[in-house]
Amino acid sequence: MLKLFDAQQIKAMDTCTVEKQDIQSVDLMERASLALFESLCHLLDEDSHIVIFAGSGNNGGDALALARMLLTKHFSVDVYLINPNGILSADCAANKARLERLLYINEIRSDKDIPQIEKGSVVIDGIFGSGLNRPLSDIYLQIVSVINNSGSIVYSIDIPSGLFVEDNSMNNPDGIVKADRVFSFQFPKLSLLLPENADYCSHLTILDIGLCSECIDEQFSDYSCIERRDIEPMLKKRNTFAHKGVFGHALIFAGSFGKIGAAVLSARACLRAGVGLLTMRIPSCGVEILQTAVPEAMVSAEEEKEWLSGVGGISDKMTIGIGPGIGLCQVTGDLLKTLLTVSSKPMVIDADALNLIAKDESLKLLIPKESILTPHPVELDRLIGCRCLSGYERLQKAREFAETYSVYVVLKGAYTATITPEKKVFFNSTGNPGMATAGSGDVLTGVITSLLAQKYSPFESAVFGVYLHGSAGDFAAKSKSVYSLLASDIIGYLGKAYRGIEKR
Numbered sequence: 001m002l003k004l005f006d007a008q009q010i011k012a013m014d015t016c017t018v019e020k021q022d023i024q025s026v027d028l029m030e031r032a033s034l035a036l037f038e039s040l041c042h043l044l045d046e047d048s049h050i051v052i053f054a055g056s057g058n059n060g061g062d063a064l065a066l067a068r069m070l071l072t073k074h075f076s077v078d079v080y081l082i083n084p085n086g087i088l089s090a091d092c093a094a095n096k097a098r099l100e101r102l103l104y105i106n107e108i109r110s111d112k113d114i115p116q117i118e119k120g121s122v123v124i125d126g127i128f129g130s131g132l133n134r135p136l137s138d139i140y141l142q143i144v145s146v147i148n149n150s151g152s153i154v155y156s157i158d159i160p161s162g163l164f165v166e167d168n169s170m171n172n173p174d175g176i177v178k179a180d181r182v183f184s185f186q187f188p189k190l191s192l193l194l195p196e197n198a199d200y201c202s203h204l205t206i207l208d209i210g211l212c213s214e215c216i217d218e219q220f221s222d223y224s225c226i227e228r229r230d231i232e233p234m235l236k237k238r239n240t241f242a243h244k245g246v247f248g249h250a251l252i253f254a255g256s257f258g259k260i261g262a263a264v265l266s267a268r269a270c271l272r273a274g275v276g277l278l279t280m281r282i283p284s285c286g287v288e289i290l291q292t293a294v295p296e297a298m299v300s301a302e303e304e305k306e307w308l309s310g311v312g313g314i315s316d317k318m319t320i321g322i323g324p325g326i327g328l329c330q331v332t333g334d335l336l337k338t339l340l341t342v343s344s345k346p347m348v349i350d351a352d353a354l355n356l357i358a359k360d361e362s363l364k365l366l367i368p369k370e371s372i373l374t375p376h377p378v379e380l381d382r383l384i385g386c387r388c389l390s391g392y393e394r395l396q397k398a399r400e401f402a403e404t405y406s407v408y409v410v411l412k413g414a415y416t417a418t419i420t421p422e423k424k425v426f427f428n429s430t431g432n433p434g435m436a437t438a439g440s441g442d443v444l445t446g447v448i449t450s451l452l453a454q455k456y457s458p459f460e461s462a463v464f465g466v467y468l469h470g471s472a473g474d475f476a477a478k479s480k481s482v483y484s485l486l487a488s489d490i491i492g493y494l495g496k497a498y499r500g501i502e503k504r
């Protein structure tokens with residue numbers, strides 16, 4: 001699991017590593033720059049012209065060390081050191097001295113010194129890193145504008161200059177470098193996983209720079225990134241004598257007139273994710289459709305033709321999922337209230353079920369503890385009753401909600417965040433923009449309900465389900481392209497996603 005840290009913690013681990021490994025901080029900088037150099041070389045052409053912007057702190061030090069390494073490979077390199085106050089960090093100064101022996105370093109002290117960037121150049125952005133302590137102003141704003149308008153490929157060292165590691169709600173969007181790729185040292189930075197910062201990082205590479213693992217373990221973090229190696233051990237093996245009774249009975253409340261497709265998608269996904277038995281509670285207009293499209297599912301038909309109004313037959317043995325396509329009728333809201341009142345087991349709550357809860361404050365207190373709620377950002381805003389101005393604010397509000405109501409919140413998006421009742425956040429690492437298509441959320445509801453029915457814990461059902469769903473989406477995108485991917489394709493690749501998780 002990759003933990004995410006704030007700027008102070010990054011500094012502390014830096015210092016700790018230098019002590020524990022008995023090295024100088026400039027040696028750690030050399031190691032970081034070497035990892036960057038090796039990774040970057042794969043992306044450069046022999047005749048690339050490289051323009052490096054270095055700041056006065058350690059991010060600038062990395063950039064100067066990188067320039068020296070690029071010279072050994074005979075790249076054409078221009079270096080601009082931005083040094084308006086004439087003060088450099090010790091390691092930046094050390095690398096300046098090393099580089100000066102090989103190359104003339106241009107210094108930018110005022111706006112007159114800012115260069116035009118030659119067309120076709122590759123820009124390396126080493127102006128500010130995790131030490132940024134205020135939004136960019138003056139000469140820095142001008143330099144960022146020159147970089148962003150240059151039309152060049154831009155590679156940022158550690159983090160796009162001008163972007164804070166965590167909260168950018170008060171930042172100036174014009175003072176942040178827009179990078180084609182960010183090479184982050186050791187850990188992703190939280191801000192790079194938030195949707196409002198998408199323009200500043202098209203691709204992310206994490207570079208292992210050998211920070212001491214003991215120093216990393218000592219630092220507490222509420223944020224981490226789930227990787228395949230975290231998911232693998234969660235997979236439950238199937239016993240030779242297993243029968244369908246072992247793999248749970250899911251009961252999904254889904255569909256309304258015109259939205260029976262949502263019920264079909266969640267039903268298929270639930271079965272493909274491995275549930276033993278599935279009953280679909282749907283309005284009667286959907287019975288023939290569902291029985292034809294998903295013969296493996298049982299149907300509990302509602303008396304009402306077009307929407308859900310009754311709970312039907314439920315038992316304690318069933319695991320409930322509710323929401324896909326159910327609409328916002330008052331009678332469906334009443335059904336939801338009854339269901340929340342009579343159930344004590346965790347359930348999966350999605351889509352319009354979340355919108356119904358948002359409309360009636362009293363329902364929130366009825367949600368069974370440890371239930372899994374799967375809102376997309378707009379649904380989350382409705383649920384908490386306020387329009388969040390940034391992904392960072394939304395994440396904090398979602399954490400408060402998860403704690404207040406003792407539930408798991410799966411905040412969907414590019415790096416879907418599973419938030420626990422203890423307010424810990426686990427970002428997902430699979431998935432792609434092809435999944436931004438109608439019905440892919442219904443598929444996720446089916447998958448998570450299936451896992452919960454199979455006795456995965458609520459935490460495992462959420463993070464494993466989100467990972468599996470994203471991984472199936474990645475296989476689907478490989479075959480169909482991100483443009484043409486359909487929610488049904490995600491279901492079609494769930495098997496391949498399982499195969500990818502099985503230990504080899």
Ligand SMILES: NC(=O)C1=CN([C@@H]2O[C@H](COP(=O)(O)OP(=O)(O)OC[C@H]3O[C@@H](n4cnc5c(N)ncnc54)[C@H](O)[C@@H]3O)[C@@H](O)[C@H]2O)[C@@H](O)CC1
Nearest residue numbers: 014029057058059128129130131132133134135136158185
């Ligand atoms: N553990 C790690 O991750 C390592 C980090 N290293 C590098 O060190 C960087 C952090 O270095 P620093 O702490 O020196 O931070 P920076 O290189 O980001 O620079 C901070 C300096 O800039 C000044 N400053 C901050 N915001 C400013 C603004 N808006 N306008 C003008 N000046 C401003 C600060 O007062 C400080 O002097 C990382 O991003 C990374 O590039 C590597 O060298 C080695 C290992």
Ligand SMILES: Nc1ncnc2c1ncn2[C@@H]1O[C@H](COP(=O)(O)OP(=O)(O)O)[C@@H](O)[C@H]1O
Nearest residue numbers: 376413414431432433435436438439440441442
């Ligand atoms: N850009 C993206 N990258 C990765 N996953 C994505 C992206 N866009 C959407 N998804 C995933 O697709 C699903 C969309 O869910 P939702 O918005 O509820 O769709 P719908 O309501 O159409 O079913 C979520 O699981 C989300 O994480």
Ligand SMILES: [K+]
Nearest residue numbers: 128157159161
């Ligand atoms: K940078």
